[in-house]
Amino acid sequence: MSTTVWVILAGAVLTYLTRIGGHMVLSRFESIHPRVEAGLNAVPAAVLTTLVAPAAMNGGIPEIAALTTGVVVSLVAGGMMPMFLSAAAVLILLRHLIG
């Protein structure tokens, strides 16, 4: 097998270990400490924010405006699709206007 295939398979095994590892460790404990519980409940907001923040930091006016639109629309209307579509529309429009 080529080096590429070996790298892919090794990457796949390690990726699977990350996807199951957290559960394996946590399930060894019979009860979850309230602090751990609070930490786990914060995981979605914490991780997903790190996937947005540097992109926002590197973004120009269209990107910042799109994200701002998204925040406002989800606060006012709620729902994923209105937020997603309006933010994408602002992004595409401003990229065409400012470049």
Add this chain to the structure above:
Amino acid sequence: MTADIAKDSARPRDFAQGVRDSVPVVVAAMPFGLLFGALAVENNFSVFEAVLMSATIFAGASQMVGIDLFGQKVAPWLIVLSILAVNFRHVLYSATTGRRIAHWGPVQRLLGFFMLVDPMFAETERRGETHGTVSFGWYMGAALPLYVFWVAEAWIGALFGNLVPDTHALGIDFLFPIYFMGLVMSFRKRAFWLPVVLMSAAASVLAYRTVGSPWHVSIGAVAGVALAAIMAPDARKGRQAP
């Protein structure tokens, strides 16, 4: 915290609802799936290798980093390490989602964790929040389309690489940040949401500038999670106070 009231978790209705919930994710992921296939071939991957990578790793960002490093002729072990670094956040997903799917059978869990990518994690947390429990049927309904399309897109992208349009003008390169941002907003009713978001944002930007990518993800995430853990007992006392 989750009330296990799933009496009939194998309801076909759950699977169908999962498929419906997968639609926006499949649409947002589509350009990236195709782009991955096209870029893989450009970096001297065979079509088989491109499809194999999507089918076995099934994690967009790490796949892009992987093929990029191949193009730069980096040592193989370093590429594997980079893939691990990009995907390390999944340890947190696994620990969090494990609580929601603890009632599944062992084989169901082994399969479910394989598909625990960013959007699956977020959608599962939302489903658990609104329905109290996450059934295997719903999860597969949401995850299978995502997986099947992702693998097929790698194959199509690898075969017809030139079909990928101008991603910048169409805003495609920024669709995922927008989608993730929508997910962040959807969790805003949770305890310590704003402090966690501010902390993770500040820590990830700082880490991005100092340590560099992809470690900013793990560092920013751990900072936010730690803040929630530190704040937790105080809030409980506050609620019990008269």
